[in-house]
Amino acid sequence: MDLTQFKETLSENEPPEGLSRTLEALWRAAKGDWDGAHGLAQQGSGADSAWVHAYLHRVEGDLGNAAYWYRRAAREVCRDALGDEWDAIAAALLEK
Numbered sequence: 364m365d366l367t368q369f370k371e372t373l374s375e376n377e378p379p380e381g382l383s384r385t386l387e388a389l390w391r392a393a394k395g396d397w398d399g400a401h402g403l404a405q406q407g408s409g410a411d412s413a414w415v416h417a418y419l420h421r422v423e424g425d426l427g428n429a430a431y432w433y434r435r436a437a438r439e440v441c442r443d444a445l446g447d448e449w450d451a452i453a454a455a456l457l458e459k
Contacts, residue, residue, distance in 0.1 A: 385411045
């Protein structure tokens with residue numbers, strides 16, 4: 364699945380089967396389910412989960428907490444538009 368196809372699934376009521384936890388978190392975030400997305404991000408322990416977690420705290424407006432999660436993901440704090448960062452994260456995760 365590529366980014367365009369992934370975005371097309373946002374018109375559905377449920378995420379596609381077989382998504383990684385991090386991709387499902389992004390899907391839920393795009394659908395406005397911050398709590399569901401955050402719960403999924405919290406379940407992971409790797410850099411990808413930390414990156415999604417950082418993004419979610421940016422969405423929430425908790426920039427201090429976001430900065431912590433960017434450090435855990437070994438990434439610079441993102442200052443791009445939220446939609447652009449969502450696209451970047453999703454594209455990177457879909458390539459894996």
